[in-house]
Amino acid sequence: MILNAFKFGIASAITAATLWLICSVFVMVMPVMMLSMSGDMLHMQLDDMGWHMTLAGVIKGLVAWFIVTGFAGWLLASIYNRMQQLS
Numbered sequence: 001m002i003l004n005a006f007k008f009g010i011a012s013a014i015t016a017a018t019l020w021l022i023c024s025v026f027v028m029v030m031p032v033m034m035l036s037m038s039g040d041m042l043h044m045q046l047d048d049m050g051w052h053m054t055l056a057g058v059i060k061g062l063v064a065w066f067i068v069t070g071f072a073g074w075l076l077a078s079i080y081n082r083m084q085q086l087s
Contacts, residue, residue: 005077012073013066020065024058
């Protein structure tokens, strides 16, 4: 099965953007709980830190994740397609 690398990249980018927005909303609504969970996920003690979240930061992160994940999805599908041709 050959994947359409462009469509896979766009799907990856949209998925990452959606998850970024959901996570950003959780941080806005439940900052203490999300900071604790982030620390648990990173095996770090983050309680003394705080969130410094702005609308501009959310948008910059959204664009960055969209671009990076879109490229990574495209690259993944391209490598997969190349490996399919070798077998």
